[in-house]
Amino acid sequence: MNEINGERCESCGMPIEKGKYCGYCAPDGKLKSRAEIRGGWINFAVNNEGISREEAEKRIDEEMKKMPAWK
Ligand SMILES: [Zn+2]
Numbered sequence: 001m002n003e004i005n006g007e008r009c010e011s012c013g014m015p016i017e018k019g020k021y022c023g024y025c026a027p028d029g030k031l032k033s034r035a036e037i038r039g040g041w042i043n044f045a046v047n048n049e050g051i052s053r054e055e056a057e058k059r060i061d062e063e064m065k066k067m068p069a070w071k
Helices: 034-049 053-065
Strands: none
Touching: 034 053
């Protein structure tokens, strides 16, 4: 993965300007639960990438293993 300027959300990997988490993962500065993040992420992938829920779950579980907040 290429290094970019700034930070990445430790929960989902989204580029952010500062802090530890993005506005989705921690809307009020407090990190949501793993189940909540996972569910939202899976829905996002299904709706935006046209993949099956099964496929999305498999991929998101892999992605989450790489995140500092969840590994
Ligand atoms: Zn995030």
